């Protein structure tokens with residue numbers, strides 16, 4: 001999915017304070033060779049992928065052992081019901097350039113039919129062949 005130029009100049013959905021073009025968009029662009037240098041950057045870009053229903057990117061950055069066969073983000077139902085509105089990174093453990101595993105604890109906020117919800121998760125990542133991949137997450141309830 002290629003966002004319009006207006007979206008590129010807008011603030012990144014991951015709320016890093018950078019524009020989408022300078023933050024997560026390069027990772028989501030399937031024609032670019034950018035890969036996230038840290039687990040947190042991968043996590044942020046995956047959050048953005050959720051906001052724009054980019055299931056291709058989500059599957060690409062999912063560890064093959066944990067990846068679902070398909071993701072149905074684009075169904076009319078999910079688009080109208082779930083709207084992502086914010087991301088806050090609470091804590092990261094390892095996940096840096098020199099690590100091969102990492103954890104990111106985050107809170108993502110979304111709305112369903114105008115009602116606010118939040119999802120708190122501790123996500124696990126592994127770097128394989130220089131590429132950070134999402135393994136799985138523990139939901140906090």
Ligand SMILES: [Zn+2]
Nearest residue numbers: 012014023024
């Ligand atoms: Zn971002």
